[in-house]
Amino acid sequence: MRRRTLLQSALAVVATLPIPRMRAWAQGLGFPGLREETLQTLAATVLPESLGRARTNAVATEFAEWVAGYREGAELSPGYGSPRVRYTGPSPAATYDRQLQALASGPLAHAELSARRRAxxxxxxxxxxxxxxSVPRGAHVVADLMSFWFTSSTAHDLAYEAAIGKDRCRTIANSAARPAPRAPR
Incomplete structure (x- = not known):
């Protein structure tokens, strides 16, 4: 038995325990589990073809890591001028898992890319x-995967063909400097 399979099996057992927080934590860590290929196919379908399959697979892995790191009840930044502190809701892992299962036998079952996109x-x-x-909200795995990538620093750099580095700190000294052209891949 591979170590990964053993870990997934152990997390599946923990996910069935009657301890809600432990169950939610285990579901997040086990995502996407057996649906990794479905998540990769989804990423290859909804993300720009110019990324290539290796990069869309990498984005699917990054998204799965984001889900695994999701913590219910974490404090969110209130935003400028807002006195209200908000907290994250339940982990979307179980919802995403059900949605990926339905997508695998539905929209993603089409052989042609255009048919998958329409579905x-x-x-x-x-x-x-x-x-x-602006950030994944747990409503639907398709929209959340797209939000995850299209609002990323990498997506902005690709769109503007420049090394903008969205959400990365720049010093005051270089804040007025034009971003360097994006390095070719």
């Missing part, structure tokens, strides 16, 4: 998803 667009319409959010 996923219909899926988002049925779920009432109209816009991408």
């Amino acid at each position: 996923l667009a219909d899926e988002l319409r049925r779920a009432g998803i109209e816009d991408l959010t």
